Amino acid sequence: MMAKSILVTGGAGYIGSHTCVSLRNAGYEVVIVDNLCNSDASVIDRVEAITGKRPVFLQFDMCERDELRKVFQRHSFAAVIHLAGLKAVNESVSQPLKYYRNNIEASTMLLETMDEFGVRNLVFSSSANVYGVPDSLPVQEHFPRYATNPYGRTKLIIEDLLTDLHSADSRWRIALLRYFNPVGAHESGRIGENPSGEPGNLMPYISRVALGKLPYLHVYGGDYPTEDGTGVRDFIHVMDLAEGHVSALQWLEMSPGIAAFNLGSGEGHSVLEMIAAYEDVCGRKIPYRIVARRPGDIPASFADPSLAQRELGWKASRSLHCMCVDEWRWQTVHSAQNA
Ligand SMILES: NC(=O)c1ccc[n+]([C@@H]2O[C@H](COP(=O)([O-])OP(=O)(O)OC[C@H]3O[C@@H](n4cnc5c(N)ncnc54)[C@H](O)[C@@H]3O)[C@@H](O)[C@H]2O)c1
Structure with a gap:
C-alpha cells in the first residue's frame, strides 16, 4: 500500500519538526512548506538523520498562492497539518497587523487551495491561549473562549473560520488541537527549540541561564494566588504533542465533523518547580529574580485532556523529569555544535 502523504x-519549526518525526515513525510521507522566518533549513537534515528519510522541503511563504497551488498540483495529500504561524504574544501586541496578515491570510490561502484540490482533512495548531483567563481548572474544551492578545x-478567528467552513460544507474534517505548553526535545538531541533573541518561553530561557549565556532568569510574578506565588502551567513534552498529531490524523479518517481537543499533560507545575526540576537534571544552580507580572500573563492554567484520551486514544506519557533531561541534552549538543 502506498504511504499517505x-x-x-x-514543519521546520519547533513543534513541526518533531511532528514530522512522529509522522515518519507512523509511516506517513511528509512534505514541508516553511518560509524559515523562525527556523533553519538544517532542521531538514536533522529530521532525515533521525528518521532515515528526507522529507520533501519547499521554502516559501504560505501567502504565496501560486507556490501553494503548485505543491497541491505535484502531490496528492491525505491531509494537512497547519502549524505555520507567528507565535510571540508580546510581539503580537506591538505589531498586530503582522500577526493578522501572517496567521489569518496564510490560513485562508491554504483553505482555499485545499478546497480547490479536494483535500478537506485538516489538523490545526490552536492554543490554550483561546481560553483567556479560565474561570476554573482544569480547562475543558467547552469553556468560554476569548483572547487577551492579538x-x-x-487563533480564535481561525477556529471560528474553520467552524463556519465546516457548517457550509460538511465534507471538511477538522481537528482543532489546543496545545498547552510544549517543552523538551527529541531524545536524540538533534532537534529542539532554539529561538532567536531573548526567549519568550520559560524552558529555552532557563536553558540559556543554565548554559551561562544569560546571567539569571526573570520570573514574572511572585504574588499569584498559587502555592508558591509563581505562575502555574501545563507543560507537555513536545514528542507527546507531536504524537497527538498522528492520533488526530487517524481520528479524522474515521470521524466526519469538527472538534477541539486539549493537548496537555493535565498537570500544573509552577515556574519554581520547573526551575528545581531543571537544576536536578543539569546539576547547576539556575539563578533567578522575581520581577513584576508580565501584562497578559495569567496565574494558572492546566488542561483536562480526557476528551483527547477518549476520542483520539492519546495521552501524554512523558514526565517533567524527562522533559528536562531531553531539553538539557538538546541544549548541550546544540551549543557544543555551535561553539
Ligand atoms: N510553542 C508553543 O508554545 C505553542 C503553543 C500553542 C500553539 N502553538 C502554535 O503551534 C504552531 C507551531 O509553533 P512552534 O512553537 O513550532 O513555532 P515555530 O515558530 O518554531 O514554528 C512555526 C514555523 O512556521 C513558519 N512560518 C511562520 N509563518 C509562515 C508563513 N507565512 N509561511 C511559511 N512558514 C511560516 C516559521 O518559519 C516556523 O518554522 C504555531 O501556529 C503556534 O502558534 C505553539
Whole structure:
C-alpha cells in the first residue's frame, strides 16, 4: 500500500519538526512548506538523520498562492497539518497587523487551495491561549473562549473560520488541537527549540541561564494566588504533542465533523518547580529574580485532556523529569555544535 502523504506547514519549526518525526515513525510521507522566518533549513537534515528519510522541503511563504497551488498540483495529500504561524504574544501586541496578515491570510490561502484540490482533512495548531483567563481548572474544551492578545485572537478567528467552513460544507474534517505548553526535545538531541533573541518561553530561557549565556532568569510574578506565588502551567513534552498529531490524523479518517481537543499533560507545575526540576537534571544552580507580572500573563492554567484520551486514544506519557533531561541534552549538543 502506498504511504499517505501529509502536508506540514511550518514543519521546520519547533513543534513541526518533531511532528514530522512522529509522522515518519507512523509511516506517513511528509512534505514541508516553511518560509524559515523562525527556523533553519538544517532542521531538514536533522529530521532525515533521525528518521532515515528526507522529507520533501519547499521554502516559501504560505501567502504565496501560486507556490501553494503548485505543491497541491505535484502531490496528492491525505491531509494537512497547519502549524505555520507567528507565535510571540508580546510581539503580537506591538505589531498586530503582522500577526493578522501572517496567521489569518496564510490560513485562508491554504483553505482555499485545499478546497480547490479536494483535500478537506485538516489538523490545526490552536492554543490554550483561546481560553483567556479560565474561570476554573482544569480547562475543558467547552469553556468560554476569548483572547487577551492579538496572537490569541488570530487563533480564535481561525477556529471560528474553520467552524463556519465546516457548517457550509460538511465534507471538511477538522481537528482543532489546543496545545498547552510544549517543552523538551527529541531524545536524540538533534532537534529542539532554539529561538532567536531573548526567549519568550520559560524552558529555552532557563536553558540559556543554565548554559551561562544569560546571567539569571526573570520570573514574572511572585504574588499569584498559587502555592508558591509563581505562575502555574501545563507543560507537555513536545514528542507527546507531536504524537497527538498522528492520533488526530487517524481520528479524522474515521470521524466526519469538527472538534477541539486539549493537548496537555493535565498537570500544573509552577515556574519554581520547573526551575528545581531543571537544576536536578543539569546539576547547576539556575539563578533567578522575581520581577513584576508580565501584562497578559495569567496565574494558572492546566488542561483536562480526557476528551483527547477518549476520542483520539492519546495521552501524554512523558514526565517533567524527562522533559528536562531531553531539553538539557538538546541544549548541550546544540551549543557544543555551535561553539
Ligand atoms: N510553542 C508553543 O508554545 C505553542 C503553543 C500553542 C500553539 N502553538 C502554535 O503551534 C504552531 C507551531 O509553533 P512552534 O512553537 O513550532 O513555532 P515555530 O515558530 O518554531 O514554528 C512555526 C514555523 O512556521 C513558519 N512560518 C511562520 N509563518 C509562515 C508563513 N507565512 N509561511 C511559511 N512558514 C511560516 C516559521 O518559519 C516556523 O518554522 C504555531 O501556529 C503556534 O502558534 C505553539
